[in-house]
Every structure is written in C-alpha cells, then in structure tokens.
Amino acid sequence: MGKKVKKESEPPSKDVFDPLPIESKKAATVVLMLNSPEEEVLVKACEAIHKFAEKGDENRSSLLGLGAVEPLSHLISHEDKLVRRNAFMALGVMAANSDVKRLLKKLDAIPSIIGKLSPEEDVVVHEFATLCLASLSVDFSCKVQISDQEGLEPLIQLLSSPDPDVKKNSVETICNLVQDLPSRVAVRELNGVPPLLELLRSEFPVIQQLSLRTLVIITMDTDTRATFREEQGFDRLLEFLCNKEFSDLHVEALQVLSNCLEDRDSLQLIHETGGLQRLLQFITTPTLLDIQTNAVKAIYRVAQSSENRKLLHEQDIERSLVELLSLEGDSVRTATCQAVAAMSLHLASKDAFRDLDGIRAVVQLLGSEGGEVREAAAQALSSLTNSNQLNAYAVYEAEGDEGLVQQLHDVIPGAVAHAAAVLTNMAEQEVLRCSILSHGAMAALLEPLQSADTHTLVRATQALAALACDAEGRADLRNAGGLVPLVQLLRSNHKEVRRSACWAISVCANDDGDPRERFTKKALDLLQEINSSANRRNKFSEIALQKLLDSNLSLKYSLTNTLASTDITMDGFYDPGQVELCVTSFSALTTVSYFSLSLSLSNLRALLAWETNVKIVKARKSKGRKEDEKLRDEDESKPQHEVATVTEKPWMLPYDAAFHTLVTEATKTILPLHAESEQYSALARLVSEVMGGAVEVDRQHDFLWELHLSELRYELQSNIIPIGKIRKGTYYHRALLYKVLADRIGVSCSLVRGEYNRVWNEVLLSVGTPHYPGCQPQSRAHLVDLIHQPGRLLRANTPQAIQYQTI
Numbered sequence: 001m002g003k004k005v006k007k008e009s010e011p012p013s014k015d016v017f018d019p020l021p022i023e024s025k026k027a028a029t030v031v032l033m034l035n036s037p038e039e040e041v042l043v044k045a046c047e048a049i050h051k052f053a054e055k056g057d058e059n060r061s062s063l064l065g066l067g068a069v070e071p072l073s074h075l076i077s078h079e080d081k082l083v084r085r086n087a088f089m090a091l092g093v094m095a096a097n098s099d100v101k102r103l104l105k106k107l108d109a110i111p112s113i114i115g116k117l118s119p120e121e122d123v124v125v126h127e128f129a130t131l132c133l134a135s136l137s138v139d140f141s142c143k144v145q146i147s148d149q150e151g152l153e154p155l156i157q158l159l160s161s162p163d164p165d166v167k168k169n170s171v172e173t174i175c176n177l178v179q180d181l182p183s184r185v186a187v188r189e190l191n192g193v194p195p196l197l198e199l200l201r202s203e204f205p206v207i208q209q210l211s212l213r214t215l216v217i218i219t220m221d222t223d224t225r226a227t228f229r230e231e232q233g234f235d236r237l238l239e240f241l242c243n244k245e246f247s248d249l250h251v252e253a254l255q256v257l258s259n260c261l262e263d264r265d266s267l268q269l270i271h272e273t274g275g276l277q278r279l280l281q282f283i284t285t286p287t288l289l290d291i292q293t294n295a296v297k298a299i300y301r302v303a304q305s306s307e308n309r310k311l312l313h314e315q316d317i318e319r320s321l322v323e324l325l326s327l328e329g330d331s332v333r334t335a336t337c338q339a340v341a342a343m344s345l346h347l348a349s350k351d352a353f354r355d356l357d358g359i360r361a362v363v364q365l366l367g368s369e370g371g372e373v374r375e376a377a378a379q380a381l382s383s384l385t386n387s388n389q390l391n392a393y394a395v396y397e398a399e400g401d402e403g404l405v406q407q408l409h410d411v412i413p414g415a416v417a418h419a420a421a422v423l424t425n426m427a428e429q430e431v432l433r434c435s436i437l438s439h440g441a442m443a444a445l446l447e448p449l450q451s452a453d454t455h456t457l458v459r460a461t462q463a464l465a466a467l468a469c470d471a472e473g474r475a476d477l478r479n480a481g482g483l484v485p486l487v488q489l490l491r492s493n494h495k496e497v498r499r500s501a502c503w504a505i506s507v508c509a510n511d512d513g514d515p516r517e518r519f520t521k522k523a524l525d526l527l528q529e530i531n532s533s534a535n536r537r538n539k540f541s542e543i544a545l546q547k548l549l550d551s552n553l554s555l556k557y558s559l560t561n562t563l564a565s566t567d568i569t570m571d572g573f574y575d576p577g578q579v580e581l582c583v584t585s586f587s588a589l590t591t592v593s594y595f596s597l598s599l600s601l602s603n604l605r606a607l608l609a610w611e612t613n614v615k616i617v618k619a620r621k622s623k624g625r626k627e628d629e630k631l632r633d634e635d636e637s638k639p640q641h642e643v644a645t646v647t648e649k650p651w652m653l654p655y656d657a658a659f660h661t662l663v664t665e666a667t668k669t670i671l672p673l674h675a676e677s678e679q680y681s682a683l684a685r686l687v688s689e690v691m692g693g694a695v696e697v698d699r700q701h702d703f704l705w706e707l708h709l710s711e712l713r714y715e716l717q718s719n720i721i722p723i724g725k726i727r728k729g730t731y732y733h734r735a736l737l738y739k740v741l742a743d744r745i746g747v748s749c750s751l752v753r754g755e756y757n758r759v760w761n762e763v764l765l766s767v768g769t770p771h772y773p774g775c776q777p778q779s780r781a782h783l784v785d786l787i788h789q790p791g792r793l794l795r796a797n798t799p800q801a802i803q804y805q806t807i
Helices: 027-033 039-054 057-065 069-075 081-094 098-106 110-115 123-136 140-148 152-160 164-177 181-189 193-201 205-218 222-230 233-241 244-260 264-272 275-284 289-302 306-314 317-324 330-343 347-355 358-367 371-385 389-397 400-407 413-426 430-438 454-467 471-480 483-491 495-508 517-531 539-550 553-560 604-622 624-637 640-647 657-669 676-690 697-702 705-716 731-745 799-806
Strands: 750-753 759-767 778-784 793-795
Touching: 027 039, 027 057, 039 057, 039 069, 039 081, 057 081, 057 098, 069 081, 069 098, 081 123, 098 123, 098 140, 110 123, 110 140, 123 140, 123 152, 123 164, 140 164, 140 181, 152 164, 152 181, 152 193, 164 181, 164 193, 164 205, 181 193, 181 205, 181 222, 193 205, 193 222, 193 233, 205 244, 222 233, 222 244, 222 264, 233 244, 233 264, 233 275, 244 264, 244 275, 244 289, 264 275, 264 306, 275 289, 275 317, 289 306, 289 317, 289 330, 306 317, 306 330, 306 347, 317 330, 317 347, 317 358, 330 347, 330 358, 330 371, 347 358, 347 371, 347 389, 358 371, 358 389, 358 400, 371 389, 371 400, 371 413, 389 400, 389 413, 389 430, 400 413, 400 430, 413 430, 413 454, 430 454, 430 471, 454 471, 454 483, 454 495, 471 483, 483 495, 483 517, 495 517, 495 539, 517 539, 517 553, 539 553, 657 676, 657 731, 676 731, 676 759, 676 778, 676 793, 731 750, 731 759, 778 799, 793 799
Parallel strands: none
Antiparallel strands: 750 759, 759 778, 778 793
16 A cells, blocks of 8 residues: 655745735825726725715815826726726716816716616616716706707606605706706606606705706796696695795795796686685785795786786786785885786776775885886886876876886886886876976986987887977977987887887977977988888878978978968968978078078078078178178177077067958958859959059060069068068969968968979869769869969869960
C-alpha cells in the first residue's frame, strides 16, 4: 500500500487584486472615480457626489468645474440598475445649478433622461429624472426638446405615481411646458386633465398649487374647458373652494374658475350646481383680499357676454359690487370697477348701480393715488354714462365733472381716454356741458390732443367735439389755443384719429364769430389733400370741408365759385375774387374782381383789420422812399405796447345805409307778390335800376362801370366798397346784390361765377301741374337777366341762357 501524499494548496492568481477599501475627502478624486470600470466604485462615487451636491450650489459649481457632469450624463444610461439610480440622484441635484443646466443642454442629455421615465424603471430614477426635467424645462429650447422627444406623455403618466416627489416633479415640469400653446393642446389630447384634477386631493399643498397653476394655463383653451366640464372639473373645483383648509390656494382655484366661466355652458353648469352662489359668497364674505380680488375678476370674466350679465343681474350682483367699492386695497377696487364697467353693458344694471348710489362711490375713486384705480374708475363711469343721461347727471351731482377734467392731465393714457369718454357722454346735456367748461376742460384737452396713444387721441377729439357744440365751448377752445393741435391731427395715419379730427373740425366750423385765418387755411389745405385721396377720404372729411366753407361764405364763394340757395349771406360777406385751387396748398387769392387783393383773407373782418394796419404804409408810398424810411424808423422806435394797441383795436362793421334802404324797399315791393316768377323778375328790375339800368349787348363798352368804381375807391380810400354805394355795376356786381337782397327778404336763389368773370343768379321755377293730388310740381332752373332785359328768366342750358353766361 502506497504512502498517501499530502496535497499542497495552490497560490492565488497573479492578476487578481485584493479588495481595497478607499476613502477620499477630495472631490476631485471622487470625480475621477466616475470613469472607473468597476460598478461598485461607480455606485459609491455617485452616492458621494450626490451627498456633496446636496450641501449647496457652491458645491455643485465645484463639481461642474471638476468635470463631473459629462460622466454622470453617461452613467444615467448604465446597464447596472444601482449605478443608474445613483447617477440620476447626483445629476438630479446638480441640475438645479444654471451652469449645469446649460452644459446638460449642450450634451444633449434630455433624450436619455426621458428614456428612463418608463414604468419598469426604479421609482428613485423617476424621482430624480423628473427633478432634472423640472430644472431644465424653465429654458425655452429645453421645453421644445422635451416636447419633440415626446416627453409629455410619460410625465402625464407619472402624475399617478404613488411617490409624491415624482408627482411634484412631474406636475412642475408640465406646468413649465404648458407656457407654450402646443403643449397646452397636447395635455388635453393626452388625457392629462383627469390626473391634474386628481392632484387637487393631494395631501401636499405644493402639489395642489402646481396642479392649479397648470389648470389656470390650460383652461385658457376653449376645447380644454369643454374637457374640464366633461371630467366633472367644476365638482372638484367647488369641492376644493369649499374647504377652508385650502384657503391659501383659493386664489389659483378662482383663476381656473374665472377662465371656465367665459363659456355660456360652463356658467349654466356652475349655476345649476350652486357654484355661482359660492362665488358670490367669496365676494361678500370678508376674507383674504387676494381671494376677493380674484373672485371679482371671475365675475368680470363672466360678464363678458350678454346672457351672463342677465344671469348675474338676477343674482343682484350690483349690490355686492357696490359694497366692495368701499373696501381698502387698490387691487380689489380696480377689479371691482372693471366688473362694474362690464356689468354696465346691461341696461338694467346701469339703473341698479345708480339706485344703489354706486356712481358716487366710483366718482370718489377718481381721486385715488393708485393709477390703475383711477383708470378703472373712469372706465366704469364711461360704461355707466354711455347712452344714459340719468347716470351722466348722477356723475354731475357727485361733482365728478371736476375730477374728470383733472384726470385729463393723468400720466396713464387709459385714464385720460376713459375720462374724455365720460365727458363726451355728459356733454350732451347743456347744464353739464357748461359745468365741465367752467372747470377748464378745453385747456385740459390740449395735452391729450398731442398724445402718442391713438385711443387717447380719438377720445380727446370726441370730447372736444361734444364740448364745442355751442359758442361758449368754441370760444374756450380758441382762447386755449386748441385749434392748431386739432388741425395737426388731420395728418395722422390712423383712420379713427383722422375721422374724429374731421368731425371735431366740422363742429368748430359752426362758429359764426371770428374763425382764425391760420386755422381755416391749414384745415382747408389738409382737408383738400385728404379728400383727394381714395384711401384717406371719408364722410367726415367731406362734411368737415363743407362745414368749414359754409361757416365762411366769402371763402366758399372764392373756392367753389358757387353759393347755393341754402347759403344765406350775412353782414360782413364780401367777394374777394376767385381762388386758384391747389391740392397741396391754399394759394393766394387771384384778383379777378373789383377787389384788388393779393393775399388770402378769411373774412371781411380780417380783411379790414389788415387794411387798417397798412394805411401807414400807403401814406409812406405817397411821400417817397426817404419819408418812408423815416417813418419806418419812427415806427420801429415805438414801444411794443403802442403797436399792439393799434393792431388790437376793435373793428366795427361799417353801416351801409344805402343797402339797408334797398332791403326795406325790396321787402315792401317784392314780398307782396304771390307768384315766384313775379318776385324774381321784380327783384331783378330793382337791382338793375340801382346798378345803372339796362345795357344793350353791343353797347356794353360804353357802360363805364370801371371809372365809377375807381372813383369810389378814391373816395373811400379803400379797396373795400360797400355794395349799396355802387351805382354802375356789371354782371358780378348785380348778381352779388341780387343774392344778398334775396337772402334778406327770404327769396331763394343761388350765385354762380363762370368764366371770363361772368356771374349770374339761378332760381327754381315750378313748371306744369302735378300728375296726381299730393305730388309736388317739377322745378327747373332758370337764370335771371339783370343787365340786358332785366327781369327776364332764362331756362338753364338753353341758347339764350348760354349766351347770357358767355357773351
């Protein structure tokens, strides 16, 4: 039997390293370990980096500088589950750093992160992956990439996760994503509304708040609001609002409710479920100011439709709003005034606010320090007084007109525009208009007339037009210097501004007093330019031009060569001669009549004032150049106040006794005649007799009317000749006298200037008999012969009439 041999143990393998526990207090060393091929080392390194990063943003920046982000972005896709989990924990905490976020975006880490949101992944991975996305989703380009990588769907699924941190991070990311419209639509399409509503029952307020904020945004979409109704969203919301434990979140809940109440179907639903009464309770019950403010904002949103306003009126909403006007706090006052403005579109609500003395309460807010309150108060008054004169008078009784005039100086354009709108509404009543003007409204409107805000310009010009409807208002406007900025608005490229300016000018042109020449000239220039443009012309510009001419018949006659039978001449009318019309400029008067003028004058008063001022000049010319220079030196040496005294001396219209004698004679001899034709002919014979009698066509050269007029000019030392003094006159002298006499005694006729300085009168004669009872007889135009066969009536467009007009 052989001897048993003892077997020796085998030595260990040469390439196997014994386990070595490593402890390091250097972050750089741990970062280097992230590149280790050993899973155990990677697990511990990621864990250490996670703990280090949790201590603060400075540590995260340090890890970024050591190069930890790039290896971690690779390790989140590691095949080992534990390595993957710890890498996400480290990266999730580090992603809160702004520089880390920029690097992750550069490294295109988002697809890898989204890829780990699948249900089979560890819940810790879900927590820190969503934490990464919550940090990254505040960046616009990252939002786009998350959406493009279809990250919204797994995020919505994770809203139902059992882990509250996963829910919180997921809903926060979704809240960031829905800031963009495509993501809002995607949430609805991916059935995201039900899980968001479910989060309202969470025990964690931060999750409830993020869910509400997301709902606030997505319910701006009409289709989403429909889904919200279908998913019993109102029941959940009202359940939430009825819970006093959640009162600090009721503001966001009311914002969701406010969005949804824009739809008629939603309002009807919430009314049926008692939600509207609950909303009104938030308004009337003393609570947090923000809650009341948002409740009122919800009412404002509801009141945007006529059906909703009717329903709110039935709930006596006006009483609740008036009570809120007395509360302190600019936010609730502003919201309440806006709600009053919206509800005032309902006619019954206008009356209700007045009966509840709500108008006085709103007027008091015009003096608030807060600009938003002043603007909202003026907006409410504008709505309350629109087409309601009782409310306008209530504003006056509350002494609101003075505050509104003061608000025209406000720095907030909206406050100015609304104040001007209220004044426009009030100005329809004479008593109110006079009170407004007494507070200096016209002067206060100068600043808004030069505003850069188009809405303010429109409202200001409308207010000006309303206040300038009588002589007092127009005088205030002229004295305040408001005509110049008003005319400048005709240059505006904004259609409504031009329209309003044209209307205001047409109102100002009603003044029969002393229209300013510069205003008239510039307005005519611009109105002619506007009316020559097919794009800029409008009915108001045409009316303004016509009104401007109608207010100054002397100028109208010069420009149009025609005065209609409705253009009634008054004392001070004169014929300055024909004007050469120009589209871009109002040219100087071209002398074609017996008036020797060389400058543009708007009326006789301006003309004679000018002539009075230049008589010194005429005297100089008669004494030679040296005397002229001497007088000029003396004139320049006079004190300025003496010169002003001469130019500002009141001018009185000279009395034309001969003309008034003719008016008396015409009244006695013409008016008793019954037939129109007899009146026209008799007046023609009277004019002819005064102006030198009949003149045969072939003897006109012997009728020396020019010499007669020259003698009158010399006698009067003026180019202005009273019509009653002329005893030898040709066509246009006689036609002018015929027109002014006819206007004085109430006989209808027109004045027309043709070519070659021919002027004639046209009258309408009834011809034939009516075809049936009640029908008016036809009228035809006839020319009145004043010189060849005085009293002859020539039917227009016949050879005899054409001969009278041309030969």
